[in-house]
Amino acid sequence: MVTHALEVRHMVTNRLIEESQNPDPRIRIRALELLGKHSDVGLFTERSEVTITHQSTDELKARLRAKLQRLVQKSDSPPNEVEIGTM
Numbered sequence: 001m002v003t004h005a006l007e008v009r010h011m012v013t014n015r016l017i018e019e020s021q022n023p024d025p026r027i028r029i030r031a032l033e034l035l036g037k038h039s040d041v042g043l044f045t046e047r048s049e050v051t052i053t054h055q056s057t058d059e060l061k062a063r064l065r066a067k068l069q070r071l072v073q074k075s076d077s078p079p080n081e082v083e084i085g086t087m
Helices: 001-020 025-037 057-077
Strands: none
Touching: 001 057
16 A cells, blocks of 8 residues: 555655646646645745743742732732622
8 A cells, every 4th residue: 555655645746746737827836836836846835833941940930929929919909799698
């Protein structure tokens, strides 16, 4: 099966190369587009970049403490809504 898939891949690639010489510009551009999308070429592959900022354990602890402190301060402030009494 792998050999067959590889043969089909080569056949399609070769056919697209032939079609890229077609006198009709629509066919030629489409063949070039498909060749560019080919995984071996990868011209039109969407890529994204991920930036990871590494922090030490102490830095993470400090950030968490600061965030918790802000949350505690918010909860100590008077509520904005009227509390409903118990029945």
